[in-house]
Amino acid sequence: MEHKGLLQSDELYKYILETNVYPHEPEPLKEIRALTCSHRLFFMGTSPDAGQMIEMLLKLTGAKKTLEIGVYTGYSLLLTALAIPEDGKIVAIDVNREFYEIGKPVIKKAQVEHKINFIESEAIVALDKLLEDPNNKGSFDYVFVDADKINYLNYHEKVMELVKVNGIVVYDNTLWYGSVVKSKDLVPETLKEGRISVLKFNKSLANDSRVKLSMVPLGDGLTICRRVR
Numbered sequence: 001m002e003h004k005g006l007l008q009s010d011e012l013y014k015y016i017l018e019t020n021v022y023p024h025e026p027e028p029l030k031e032i033r034a035l036t037c038s039h040r041l042f043f044m045g046t047s048p049d050a051g052q053m054i055e056m057l058l059k060l061t062g063a064k065k066t067l068e069i070g071v072y073t074g075y076s077l078l079l080t081a082l083a084i085p086e087d088g089k090i091v092a093i094d095v096n097r098e099f100y101e102i103g104k105p106v107i108k109k110a111q112v113e114h115k116i117n118f119i120e121s122e123a124i125v126a127l128d129k130l131l132e133d134p135n136n137k138g139s140f141d142y143v144f145v146d147a148d149k150i151n152y153l154n155y156h157e158k159v160m161e162l163v164k165v166n167g168i169v170v171y172d173n174t175l176w177y178g179s180v181v182k183s184k185d186l187v188p189e190t191l192k193e194g195r196i197s198v199l200k201f202n203k204s205l206a207n208d209s210r211v212k213l214s215m216v217p218l219g220d221g222l223t224i225c226r227r228v229r
Contacts, residue, residue, distance in 0.1 A: 021048050026082055028110040029075065032103045036073045039102065046076040046146065046172065047219030054144065057168055057224065058083040063142035067130075067162060068092045069123045069155055070147030070172075074103030080144070081112035091140075092118045093126045094147075123147055127158040138164045146172035149194040152201040160210055163227050169211070174202055175221025 022030075025048060036045040046054075054076060058066075064085055071077050071094035080090055094100055097120040107113050119126045130136045140163045145155055152171065163169055174180075176198040179187045187195055202223070205213060211225040 016049060021052050024052070028078055028082065028106050032073060032075050032078055032106045035102055035106065036075060039073065039099075041072075041099075044072045046072075046079070050172065050219035050222050051076060051079050053216065053218055053222065053224075054170060055079055055083050057170065058142060061141060061168055063168070064088045065140050066090045066142040067140045067144070067159070069127075069143070069145045069159075070094060071118070072099050072146070074100055074107055076144055076146065077116065078103065078107050078110060078112065080142075081107065081115045082110065084115065086115075088115055090116050091130065092116055093121060093123050094118070095120065095122055124151065124154060124158070127155070127162070131158060131161055137161055140164060141167050143167070143169040144172070145169065149173060149176070149197040149201070152197060153204055156201070156205070156208075160227065165227055165229065167227050169225040169227065171201075171205075171223045171225070173220045174198060174215060174223040175217065177220060 029048070029051070033045065033048060036042055058080060064087070066080055066084060066088070068077055068080065068090055071092050077090065077092050084090070097118070100118060104113075107116065138161070143159050143163050145152065145159065147155065159169055173194075176195050177191060179191050179195045180199055180202065184192065184195070205211065205223060205225070210227060210229050212228055213223055213225045215221065215223045
């Protein structure tokens with residue numbers, strides 16, 4: 001059990017996973033989660049409880065054209081590929097193909113690889129390339145962002161051009177291991193830079209009239225946005 005959630009009780013988190021999450025988690029997701037848990041950067045993987053919420057959003061909105069910024073080993077990517085229709089498409093951007101290759105055999109076995117267009121690139125470069133095509137502007141139903149926190153504000157501006165009105169954007173790690181409410185003196189050195197970026201991003205997002213949002217304490221914090229204009 002990977003516990004990077006914000007619940008104070010390990011037992012309560014385990015109860016949530018075992019009662020509501022794991023029984024409904026498709027076998028391919030269990031497999032890719034197991035592969036990720038053995039990796040040295042396992043903590044970068046999407047939490048299964050957060051994944052359950054994402055799947056529900058995808059199904060409720062009927063998302064078909066989607067974008068993922070930050071793939072890692074592909075748990076959230078596979079989840080999205082399983083949730084969208086057979087003719088749905090995902091543009092998946094990550095700077096590191098090596099990590100993606102860890103989960104790729106599971107994606108292939110699940111027979112959803114045809115839905116994925118993986119782009120190995122810095123995200124800003126890839127997003128600018130997408131924006132060069134007028135057909136991409138305002139065309140994405142759903143976007144998931146789980147990449148470097150320093151660029152979240154930059155990603156957001158570009159994503160707002162790509163997602164359609166009433167489309168959904170989900171940002172991961174917006175509570176940054178709970179450090180957003182801690183004194184900076186008590187924050188581990190490894191989290192300090194990310195904490196500053198996340199605090200700026202959260203403040204900016206809360207004042208952005210283009211979106212309605214809900215921040216939920218799943219995983220390391222999810223902020224769910226609906227573009228309204």
